[in-house]
Amino acid sequence: MSDKKEREPLFSVKNRKLLSTPLNKENPITVQVLGICSALAITVKLEPSVVMALSVVAVMGVSNVVISVLRKAIPPRIRIIVQLTVIASLVVLVDEVLSAFMYDVSKQLSVFVGLIITNCIIMGRLEAFASSNKAWPSFLDGIGNAAGYGWILIVVGFFRELLGSGEVWGYPVMEWIGLYDIGYKDNGLMILPPMALIIVGVIIWIQRAKNRDLIEENQ
């Protein structure tokens, strides 16, 4: 029995997997079905989607580390309240930062910044991963899942802004290409909330068509 524990390198294969699987195979939105609530309403334009994605990355990375460090000190019976408190304090920080430096965006996001608290991805990963793993892997897991959540948000935001108002990040791309002159019209339906769901549905469709393991058979 060797008492010398082998140290894992910071980016071992296992750790890199933690970071990369949530991007595709275990994507929180399209596969684990977590965190859809706050995701869809703010994807009308690209900018708020990116801000939201970054906020979630920040909150998830930090909260996963905090919970993972405290995991032995938290009595299991009250862990949900402890987790919620940690998340809520971080979200308050994010909210204050946003309203100080990016007031317009924070107005657009309105209550949805607050709803990061009940974003099921965060609670879900805290429960499933951070409360039983060391700090560094938990951090990677948090960042990976938040990134998997973020890229869906950004893709949806991109398409909705492009097709709905003919812009990307506020720049009138469609006008530059000159599509309006040949009779192109913006699709006003894209701006309305239900289209976000349909776009995510299509993303799921494409992803599962590429990755047959993910297909759910009718039970």
Add this chain to the structure above:
Amino acid sequence: MQELINIFIKSIFIENMIFAYFLGMCSYLAVSKTVKTSVGLGFAVIFVLGITVPVDFLINKYLLADGALAWIGPQFANVDLSFLSFIIFIAVIASMVQLVEMVIEKFSPTLYSSLGIFLPLIAVNCSILGGSLFMQEREYEGIAEATVFGLGSGVGWFLAIVAIAAIREKIRYSNVPKPLQGLGITFIITGLMGIAFMSFMGIDL
């Protein structure tokens, strides 16, 4: 009275939690496989929203909002604690859910056994916190408005989950493309239902 009915109708149809704001989607997608369980979860949501929104309303009005502490004394008139509202609201929701669970367990074991597993889920249901935050943002005047808004949002959520569960039960017999089965088609149906619900927008209340 007219005002209250307007808020009720508005929060059920026009500002439906699911179809207009996508709140509570996680449990909406996860639990909507059969009508029976979704009815249970729907009732639990109505119940909890109907309690937490007025409680949070009182807390917001007398503790958190700008100048809300004036009732203690004039020196507190300038205190603005609204940055604490996230933490306080979520704490209220988590403890309310716990309390409601214990009360139901004590007084109505049958209701408890049907709602039982759903109650803890509700603490992290975004529509509950969303209800409180919308209540704060829209600045309802009295507790009656806040309660009606909470109940209405709950009823709207109930309608949405029961409807999708019924559709999902039926769609099992149809020939959906394989990669779209399960989650994908549910998303798209929800989107279509959302478009249908948007026709209520024309109603001016």
